[in-house]
Amino acid sequence: MKYSIITPCGRHDLNRIKELARNLAKQNSHDFEWIIACNQSLELPSVDFPVKIVKFQPNTVGAAKNEAMKIAKGKYLFFIDADDYLESGTINLLNHIVGEYSDDTVYDVNCYQTYEPEKSSQIEMAKESSFNDALPDWGGSKYDKPEDRYFNFDVKNNDIDTHFSLWLQNRYWIYDKEYRYTDLDDQLFSRGKVISKQFIEDHHFHFNEDNSLYPDIQFMLLVTEFSAQLIKLSDYHYIKINHNDPINDPSLSQIPRNDRWQLWANAGCRALLKLNDQTLMNVFSKTVINNINTYFYKNLVTKDQSIGNNEVRTLLEIQKFLQLIDPRTYSNLKRINQKVLNAIKSGNFSSARHLMKVVIGLRNANQLVVNRGRGITKDTYFTLFKHVPVNPHVILFESFLGRNYSDSPKYIYRYLQKHYGSKYKYVWIADAEHFDHIKSKLKSQPNTKVVRRFGFQYMYYLATSKYFVFNMRQPKWFVKRPGMRFIETWHGTPLKHLVFDMDNVASASHLYKQTFYYQSRQWDHLVTANQYSYNIFHRAFMYPKDKMLKSGYPRNDILNSPRRDQIAKHIKQKLGIPLNKKVILYAPTWRDDQFYGPGQYKFKLHLNLAELKKHLSDQYVLILRTHYFIANHIDTSQFGDFVFNESDYDDIAELYLISDILITDYSSVFFDYAILKRPILYYVYDYDDYADVLRGFYLNMKKDLPGPLLKTSKSVLNAIENIDEVKSKYHDRYVQFNHRFNTWDDGHASARVAHALLKS
Known part of the structure; x- marks a missing residue:
C-alpha cells in the first residue's frame, strides 16, 4: 500500500467527513488506506478502499495525527483535513512522482484556499474547460485567481518515459532548502503534504499534543530541517475549504480563544528549542516577529478576543520567545517597533503597552496621509463624537444605505412627523450620489x-442619536451606546436563502455570517411582515423571537390606503405616463453568481423588450425597475416611450400602485405586490440553474406562487395577451398566497413600529 491518508475528525466535521469519503472514492487510483482519528460515533458511505477509525487522547488535533501515524501501513503519509478535498486525478498524478526521489523528500499537492463549498465549486469547475479558469472563488475578485503556470506541452509520444513527460509539461517544481525558506508560511502546515513514514520514524517526529491550536508548527519545521527537498505540484490539487460561518461552524483558526497569541508564541518556543539549523531558526523567527509586529500590537491595544483578559500570560510567552532569538532578527524594524520588542523581552510590559499605543496611533495617522484624509471622519466618531451625550430627541433614518428616501423608514418617518411633529429632530442619511436628490x-x-x-x-x-430606523445593516464598526434604540425594518419577505441558511457566500465577504450576527445583536427589534418571515428570520438571522415585531411592513401601508387611486393618478402624471395606458412593471433581481468581486455586481437583461413593444405598445407601457445593486447598468433609450427605466425611483410601492401587471423572478417584490390582487408573471429563464446552484429558495416556486413560471420572452408575451385567462387560472392560489403572507398588512404597520421604537 502506497499511502496512508490521515484525517483528524472533530465533532463539527462529522458531516464533512462523509463528503471527503465521496471525494476520495472518485480518485482514479485507490492505492491507499484512510485513517480517520475521531472520538465521535461515525457513519460513512460505502467505499472500496480500507478505512480505519482510531480514538485518541488528549482531545487535540496533534494527538489525533500522532495516533493515526502509529497504525499507518502505507509507505507515505498523506495529511488531508476533514473539511477539504482533492481534485480528481491527484492520487494518480502522485503515483508518477512519489517514490522517484529519496525518502527525505516532501511532496506538496499545492493548496488552494476558498470559502466556496465543494458542491458549488465543483459545479463551477465542471462548466469550465480549463481547470485554472474554474478555480472556486476564494472570496475575492476574479483577477485574484492564478493564471496558467505550466507549459502544458502536448506530449503524445508513448516512447517517452512518464517521469520525463511530467517534466516536459512542468507539472511540478523542485525546491531545495534555501528556496523553501523564502516561502516558509506554507511549510508550517501538514495539510496537503505527502511524507515518507520511514523518514518520520527515523527522526522520531511527532505533532504537539499539548497545543490545541498550533500542533503542526514544531512537526513541520523539523520535517523542513531534515528533508532534502520539496516537490510541489504546479497546479492546485488540494482545495482547502475555509469556513464561512465562524458563529456556528468555526474552524480551528476561528474559534474564539483568549490564549491564541499565547499558544502561537508557545509553539514558536518549542520549535526553536528543537531546531539546529540556524538559518531556518532565523527565517522562522522573522516570520513570528512579523506577525507580532503586524497584528499583535493592535490586538492588545484594542483588547481583541485573541487576548482578552489573558494579556499578562500572553506577554510572558512572547517574552520567552524573544529571549530565545537573536535580536538582529528584528533589527530591520523601525526603531520604535524594536523598542516595543525589547521592552517585552526585558519584562517591562507597562512600557511595551505604552509604546504599542504610540505605534498604532502613528500607523493610523500614516494611513490617513496615504488615503489623503479618507477615514478621518470615522476617527472622529471614535475619538470625539462617541463621547458626546446621546440626544434623546433625535431619530436617525437610513434606507438602502442612503440611496433612497423610501421603504419602511420613509413611512415610519411620515407617521412620526404627523403625530409627534417638533418633539423630535429627524435626520436622514444620504450617500454622496443621491444627497442632493434626497x-x-x-x-x-x-x-x-x-x-x-x-x-x-x-x-x-450616528454616535449621538437615541433612535435608529434602518432597512439594511448598520456599519460593522458602529458602537451601540447605552440608551440607544435600534429598529431594523429589513427590506423584503425572503424568497432566497439568507445568511445562516446559505451554504455559499461567494458574492459577499467570507466574514458575512459573522459580521451579520454581531450587527443583528445590536437591533432592539426586527420588523416582520408575516409569520413566514418571522420563522425564517429566527433561524436564518439567529434572531430572538421575543424581539421581533409582528407588525407587517410599514412600506405597504400605502397599498392599503383609502386614497390609493388618487395617489396612483398623481404618480402616473408625475412620470409622464398616459392615463389611458396600462402599466407593466418589470422588476428582476440580481443573480448571486453575476459579480466581479465583493460588492461589485453585474446584470444582463434577458426579456425581449423590443418584441414586447412591437405587440403591446398600443395598450401598455413598461416600467423597468432593477435591483439597486445594478440600477445604473442598463440603457433603455432605444425603446422610446414604451419603456420607462425607473430603477432609481425612490419608492417602489408607488410603482406598484400604478402597475396593472407585475413581471418579476426571484425578487421578493411579488409578496408586497400581491396585496393589490393584480396579476403576477414570473420570468425565470434560468430557473433550473438558479434554484440548484445558487442560494436556493424557501418556497416551492412551482406550487406556492400566485402566477405562472415563464422561461421565454415569447411565453411572457403570450401571458400578457391572455392576462384574463392567467387571472382565472391562478385565482385560488392567489387567495391562499395572500392569506399566508399578507394578513398582517392592514395599513397601520407604521403606527405599530413607531410606538415600539419610542417605547422606553
Missing part, C-alpha cells in the same frame, strides 16, 4: 436634516 425631497419637511453618509455630520448623529 435633500430636495425633504427640504420642505420641518425638523428634518439630511446628512451625507460617512461625512462628519453623519458620524456625529
